[in-house]
Amino acid sequence: MDFRFTPEQDLYRQSIRQWLEANLEPRARGIDEAEDGIPTDITEGMASLGMFGVTIPERLGGLDIPDEERMVYAMITIHEIARADMSMSTPVYTLLTIGWAYIINKYGTEQLKELVLPKVAEGRCFCGINTTEPGGGSDLANITTISLPEGDNYVFNGEKAYISGPKECAKWGYPSGHCTLSRTDPEAGYQGFSFIYVPRDIPGISDHLYKDMGRMGLSTGGFIYKDAKVPKWCLLGEEGKGFYVNMDGFNAARIIVAAACLGGAEKALEISRDYCKQRVLFGKPISKNQGISFEMTNDWMQLDMLRLNLTRAAWMYGYNDANPGTFSRGELNKVVATCKCLSPTLGHDIARHGMIYHGGFGYTKDTPLEMMLRGIMSYEVGAEGGLNIMRGIICRDEFGDEFNSFKD
Numbered sequence: 342m343d344f345r346f347t348p349e350q351d352l353y354r355q356s357i358r359q360w361l362e363a364n365l366e367p368r369a370r371g372i373d374e375a376e377d378g379i380p381t382d383i384t385e386g387m388a389s390l391g392m393f394g395v396t397i398p399e400r401l402g403g404l405d406i407p408d409e410e411r412m413v414y415a416m417i418t419i420h421e422i423a424r425a426d427m428s429m430s431t432p433v434y435t436l437l438t439i440g441w442a443y444i445i446n447k448y449g450t451e452q453l454k455e456l457v458l459p460k461v462a463e464g465r466c467f468c469g470i471n472t473t474e475p476g477g478g479s480d481l482a483n484i485t486t487i488s489l490p491e492g493d494n495y496v497f498n499g500e501k502a503y504i505s506g507p508k509e510c511a512k513w514g515y516p517s518g519h520c521t522l523s524r525t526d527p528e529a530g531y532q533g534f535s536f537i538y539v540p541r542d543i544p545g546i547s548d549h550l551y552k553d554m555g556r557m558g559l560s561t562g563g564f565i566y567k568d569a570k571v572p573k574w575c576l577l578g579e580e581g582k583g584f585y586v587n588m589d590g591f592n593a594a595r596i597i598v599a600a601a602c603l604g605g606a607e608k609a610l611e612i613s614r615d616y617c618k619q620r621v622l623f624g625k626p627i628s629k630n631q632g633i634s635f636e637m638t639n640d641w642m643q644l645d646m647l648r649l650n651l652t653r654a655a656w657m658y659g660y661n662d663a664n665p666g667t668f669s670r671g672e673l674n675k676v677v678a679t680c681k682c683l684s685p686t687l688g689h690d691i692a693r694h695g696m697i698y699h700g701g702f703g704y705t706k707d708t709p710l711e712m713m714l715r716g717i718m719s720y721e722v723g724a725e726g727g728l729n730i731m732r733g734i735i736c737r738d739e740f741g742d743e744f745n746s747f748k749d
């Protein structure tokens with residue numbers, strides 16, 4: 342068993358880190374403060390190094406890498422972007438786009454893949470996820486948006502809330518959009534859900550924006566559908582199987598969400614390490630106080646455990662796609678949900694600890710720690726599934742149906 346990255350993976354990691362440190366890191370504060378999102382020259386530079394192509398086959402403009410390693414490359418990509426933009430704006434923008442592009446490639450029709458994926462790989466298309474509704478995001482079995490089949494289209498009516506990316510869809514235009522959970526057969530319970538890619542730029546769709554507390558370079562908003570007609574070739578997987586396709590997509594997305602939390606947290610700990618070495622109080626650097634150094638050590642230990650488990654999750658997911666059935670849905674769910682449950686709170690704790698080591702300086706915008714804390718909280722309150730939902734998944738899949746809190 343070899344736990345190291347392959348030489349090719351490591352070379353990729355090093356090359357993107359070098360570019361991101363030189364080009365993204367100095368701009369991260371500006372991205373958090375400006376109103377116009379992530380600058381185009383940044384996404385162009387990322388695309389030129391293949392960062393948007395890691396989950397896309399080479400024939401559709403993606404990177405020439407083995408298919409079963411694509412999730413590992415996605416994890417490396419997001420980890421490195423998050424080290425450079427601790428506000429979480431650029432990592433989340435990228436993880437949504439490459440994560441849901443993976444699902445479009447896995448389940449989409451050839452027409453949909455050819456339309457969307459080459460543009461994603463070029464860095465000129467946003468892809469997101471569209472499940473949450475004003476009535477609740479955790480209990481997805483109760484969503485009410487409908488998409489009734491009519492001729493060659495699905496006709497959407499309903500509303501979605503707290504969705505990342507409305508402004509980014511407007512920036513890039515057609516075919517930017519969202520993988521959307523809706524009911525094609527409202528009477529059929531779980532068997533009536535379908536998962537459909539909905540390009541934003543379709544008549545009958547309107548949007549509105551929220552004012553977030555963090556990751557300011559990426560917009561969050563809601564969509565209203567009034568008789569919006571989406572072509573049937575935008576279906577992902579089979580009609581009526583949408584709930585399962587969506588859950589599979591969440592596993593892919595949650596791996597790279599955890600990679601974003603890990604990258605930001607790792608960088609925050611390095612910033613604190615460097616600061617504590619040079620801040621002298623009571624005649625010695627504050628790093629000599631075990632009240633600080635042991636807390637940093639505890640944080641490092643948990644980060645290292647997360648790094649290992651996350652690498653396992655990314656490997657398992659890709660391996661399972663290449664060798665279906667190797668791991669059961671429950672086995673994969675537990676490993677992924679563990680990473681998604683632990684990583685945001687660990688990142689939050691490491692940012693908060695670092696702010697406290699920095700004293701008054703830590704409360705200013707002269708360190709990136711406060712924007713990390715604001716950004717990472719999105720994953721604690723719920724984006725890509727709340728922490729208790731992750732606990733519920735693990736509890737159900739480890740201890741059995743008697744412990745299933747998702748149904749009576």
Ligand SMILES: Cc1cc2nc3c(=O)[nH]c(=O)nc-3n(C[C@H](O)[C@H](O)[C@H](O)COP(=O)(O)OP(=O)(O)OC[C@H]3O[C@@H](n4cnc5c(N)ncnc54)[C@H](O)[C@@H]3O)c2cc1C
Nearest residue numbers: 470471472473477478479503504505719723724725727729
């Ligand atoms: C910045 C941001 C970006 C987002 N982007 C997207 C996006 O792009 N696409 C998208 O579809 N959604 C997105 N969301 C929404 C996110 O997925 C939801 O916030 C999340 O699923 C929780 O849903 P909710 O907000 O309706 O909370 P609710 O579902 O109302 O839950 C409220 C609280 O109850 C807890 N809870 C629920 N059930 C249980 C239970 N059985 N046991 C114990 N506790 C429970 C939850 O964990 C949560 O803490 C985003 C959210 C944020 C904050």
